[in-house]
């Protein structure tokens with residue numbers, strides 16, 4: 335199978351990675367990744383805990399030194415100054431000012447990108463925090479703080495939004511609303527790269543990058559994952575691929591909700 339999900343004719347990929355290696359000390363964390371991420375759609379970055387998802391996201395936003403290889407983002411080298419207003423990154427732990435209100439946080443991050451008051455209000459509404467806009471961020475729950483962090487990235491309307499496990503700690507209703515929001519953003523041209531180790535979330539993505547132990551196991555659509563993994567349950571399909579790669583027989587009697 336082709337390693338890359340086909341791009342629509344004439345549309346340049348948002349991200350191109352070739353031969354990406356990241357070593358930390360003697361540990362080889364990313365081990366020669368080649369892939370593209372299509373523009374204007376949601377790509378899921380999936381893999382067990384420790385497989386290298388955060389390291390790869392850091393490489394894409396230009397926060398990770400590569401040991402070898404190259405990453406190009408929206409036609410520029412990853413981390414280039416010209417990308418400052420075009421790339422949004424939301425880390426796993428919320429990066430907000432605890433002593434400021436939700437609104438003040440979002441306004442502050444928006445100001446760096448020339449965002450308006452309407453942009454601030456829209457970003458807060460997008461993450462469902464209108465009722466808490468005046469609340470100090472320090473007084474919010476973990477899931478609410480994560481949503482403030484997300485609003486701070488949304489406010490500048492980046493062309494590429496990189497989200498590290500954005501749905502962790504959210505209840506099912508909010509999680510569904512966020513995925514709807516992501517779909518709307520993709521439909522209006524935003525490229526989203528969303529990491530998760532919950533395979534059920536893969537079905538919300540149009541393309542998937544499956545990482546395991548620093549290697550790219552596959553770049554494919556959810557439907558292709560189901561076919562290759564012989565299961566409509568994407569969790570089972572991914573486990574099948576992993577066992578196939580390990581040369582072990584596939585077990586179909588497992589019923590975990592996460593791959594990690």
Ligand SMILES: Nc1ncnc2c1ncn2[C@@H]1O[C@H](COP(=O)(O)OP(=O)(O)OP(=O)(O)O)[C@@H](O)[C@H]1O
Pocket residue numbers: 358361363381382383384385386387388389390531
């Ligand atoms: N600063 C560091 N020094 C050495 N090793 C590191 C460092 N940061 C991460 N690693 C190792 O790199 C590997 C990949 O880590 P990474 O955080 O990218 O994985 P991940 O897939 O995002 O995991 P999770 O889903 O648990 O967040 C892990 O084995 C981790 O222990």
